[in-house]
Amino acid sequence: MRFGFAVKILGRENHKSHDARRWQNNPHLLHSIEFAHKTFDYLESTGISMYRFPSDFAPYLTHPTMPQFHNQLDEAKTELEALGKRAKQLNLRLSFHPSQYILLNTPSPKLRDSSIKEFEMQAKILDIMGCGDEAVVVTHVGGVYGDRIGSTERFIENHKLLPERAAARLVLENDDVSYGIDDTLKIHEGTGIRLIFDHQHHTCFNIGQMSHEEACVAALRTWTNARPKIHFSSPRTEKRIVKRVDKATGKKMAFQHDPLLSQHADYVDFTTFIPFARKVKDEYGEFDVMVEAKSKDLAVLKLKHDVKGLEGFLVE
């Protein structure tokens, strides 16, 4: 079992995950790759073996009005290959997760096509790096557009438009408001797409009768060519004070929010994780865990510590 986190390292100060400068300053994938080597240094020194790249790792790579950025994969080919070689040496499992604006099931052909381009490019980065089938690009089903059934079917239809390499990398995750495991399983039947089970999302949105363990095992069984992976996080339970601009006065006001199931806690509640993971492992076998906690890598290190030496857990 591997544990990983997304994008940002909290355990090091002044660490950048990618070249985030604005387009006026000509950011480039080559700079992001240098940062990624630093990230890999950290993964190596802490023993973390799974990592998700930032979605804008290659800045403006598919931006419709900025063609000057569109050749970055060619321009950084050698460096990407070297980065991939190093990932292999470190036995790292890598992934991407495009942003909320990338939507395969949109009714807009324009947005659909630009989304497909984005999936294709992120898959291509992993291809150039020489990553195996375990390195995936994660997406959600997308919007409802007033018609859940139609929008689900449109995902299946639009999936056929993906270039072969993009389709091979793309995997589908259940979300917390619109499309649950029942929906993603249906889409799997129609497309063969592999499924990520998100434990917290299943807590938020589960219109069927499946338990977390049942739903998870069903998702894991869609992986035929690589070890499956799940997302795990715990809901935030404490109340939270946020500051927002009050429209009437223009002043910043403090608002108190109730705890929300969909918000991520700083760390993972291992008293939930351990029995869940045990059951799933008994039923299915080995899988990896992407930790989506606010404390990122620190939460991974704590969870690894929490399960270390426990019967049934072989932490890689």
Add this chain to the structure above:
DNA sequence: CGATGTCAAGGAATC
């Protein structure tokens, strides 16, 4: 240097 505004992008709820 600290504070504040801004960033490519969509969807859903509300009126």
Add this chain to the structure above:
DNA sequence: GATTCCTTGACATCG
């Protein structure tokens, strides 16, 4: 049809 929230960090500019 227009507006606001969602939500996050870091870049970039302003005073």
